Amino acid sequence: MFADRAKIIIKSGKGGNGHVSFRREKYVPAGGPDGGDGGKGGDVIFQVDKGINNLSDYRHKHKFAAQPGEEGGKRNCHGKNGADLVLKVPEGTVVKEAQSGKVIADMSGDNQRQIVLVGGRGGLGNQHFATSTMQAPKYAQPGGECIELEVLLELKVLADVGLVGFPNAGKSTLLSRLSNAKPEIASYPFTTLHPILGVVDIGEGRGFVMADIPGLIEGASEGVGLGHQFLRHIERTKVLVHMVDGASVDGRNPVDDVIAIQKELSNYSEVLTKKPQIIAVNKLDAVPDQKDEILKELKDKFESEEVKVMPISAVTGEGIKELVHEIADILSNFDDKPIVYEQEYDPQEHLFENETFTVTKSEEEEGVYLVEGPKIEKMLGYTNMESEKGFLFFQRFMKEQGILKELEQLGIQDGDTVRLYSLEFEYYK
Ligand SMILES: Nc1nc2c(ncn2[C@@H]2O[C@H](COP(=O)(O)OP(=O)(O)OP(=O)(O)O)[C@@H](O)[C@H]2O)c(=O)[nH]1
Ligand SMILES: [Mg+2]
Known part of the structure; x- marks a missing residue:
């Protein structure tokens, strides 16, 4: 059967939790922390497959999930990353958020592969939380949240x-x-x-x-x-x-x-x-x-x-x-490029829509500002600061959420430190 529309639920993998454990060696009564990090959850990726011309694969099955990351283990064992889920679609498929109808991805032209839902990051094991005053931390970071979303797939063929x-x-x-x-x-x-x-x-x-x-x-x-x-x-x-x-x-x-x-x-x-x-x-x-x-x-x-x-x-x-x-x-009056639809909706940004955060000036340290709360934890949970895209998203997040404004209202100066849990950066206007 030819199908050019389908509504499905997609879900990324939750990040694996960090592990809490302590080294046990002969003749060493209390070893240091050795809890490993959790694995990253799998992403949900849409990919164009030129060999298919319709969406019938999505008419019978409705739920599609990437794998969660595994929990970290003892002896610094890193949990296994969850496998990504790659959903193959015909060229010209537009992925929309089902409720609003806003475009998340247009799988055509240069965009042949797009990560639509990012898996949660793996939580850090307790070995990362040892400090000079706390040598046996019983805390490990939980894995980042997964994202579940109902999306509408619509095929709009590419024709001149x-x-x-x-x-x-x-x-x-x-x-x-x-x-x-x-x-x-x-x-x-x-x-x-x-x-x-x-x-x-x-x-x-x-x-x-x-x-x-x-x-x-x-x-x-x-x-x-x-x-x-x-x-x-x-x-x-x-x-x-x-x-x-x-x-x-x-x-x-x-x-x-x-x-x-x-x-x-x-x-x-x-x-x-x-x-x-x-x-x-x-x-x-x-x-x-x-x-x-x-x-x-x-x-x-x-x-x-x-x-x-x-x-x-x-x-x-x-x-x-x-x-x-x-x-x-x-x-001949048109260029050769197909008409593509711009992204209007980023599932990652909506993940923490109803969450809160606080911005405060540290009482213990001079020139340090703290940005905390579930919204920040969730954001950090999936943003990969090392990638350019992740970093750009982070910058936009700080601005759009009004965090920069609050910092300024608290009197932040160039060169001061902004700390979001384990992430720190220097503020420059
Ligand atoms: N005499 C004549 N008959 C034609 C011409 N073009 C198409 N036909 C006939 O019209 C009928 C319909 O042709 P199709 O090409 O199937 O029409 P269509 O517009 O694709 O129809 P749908 O798929 O039902 O929308 C067929 O019997 C064709 O042979 C033409 O130029 N001259
Ligand atoms: Mg016809």
Whole structure:
């Protein structure tokens, strides 16, 4: 079954706890602490797999979890890291937070692999907490939290050109003529049941991708027929070829058809109406005598700077060359990059949404400021300061959470120390 939507729950691995233990050696009555660190929890990673073209893998199973890290052991034994979970998706899959619909990841273009949920960091074993005054610490750090999130996967295929129109207009016939795609073609409506992509070769090593989607009918944008869910697939296209049956084989009127489909496009999204459009008047081979009249009527009514009306016959091939030429012409105004969606939601940032923190000036040490609380612990639990991305996130976190502002209000000066548990840095404005 072809599936282009799925709702699943994903969960990263919790970090393994740090361990509390003490060395035991012969003739040494009380050895030092030797509790090892916990392992890091596994990440949930989305990865494009060019070998799959839909989301059916996610229709039957709904929960996907990376492995937790193992607890540290005695004798400084490091707990094993939890295995990452790699979820393979077709190119063009958009991962959204299920409640808000905000984009977390767009698996297309340069973004072929993205860590969506970071596993918790491993907790430090008690050996890290020995100090001159506390030589036998009974404390070890707990592992970092895992994150569980419901996400919506939506496939929005990557095509340059979208083919739209009523069922039976001849969309698939055109695609099969122009590309190596082999869509089913038949003289009844709703022959095509899911989007089909074809590469159209325009010579000199150039080409474009055309998407044939199931036919639209009135009410498609409200979910009637198959239309609505498939309009999603043309959101990324740069040009729309709006195909209309010029011969009225199904007894409808071409002018009314064009109006009806344009209404559906604009009801679905303004984005679609802003795309350049070509109205391809098909099946004109079937009405040789009325051809000119039909074409003139459509041109008078719909042709404008943005919309061109072109006669074709997907069966005889008449007008096809001109159509492809026109498409290529419009596409040459765009760069080759696919339209991608920006990230609007970072699951990591929401992990500590309802948690609190405090900012205080140390009473014992001069020029030291303490930032503490569950929010900070959680943030540190998954942020990898050694990676550039983690460090940038940390900087943004300090600003967005108002921590920097609070430090300033407490009178922090350049060169003072900011301490977040085991992490310390010098403050410079
Ligand atoms: N005479 C004539 N018939 C055509 C032409 N193009 C397509 N047809 C016929 O129209 C019928 C429908 O063609 P399809 O390509 O399956 O139409 P479609 O728009 O993909 O239809 P759906 O997938 O149902 O939306 C078939 O019987 C085709 O042979 C044409 O240029 N001239
Ligand atoms: Mg079709």
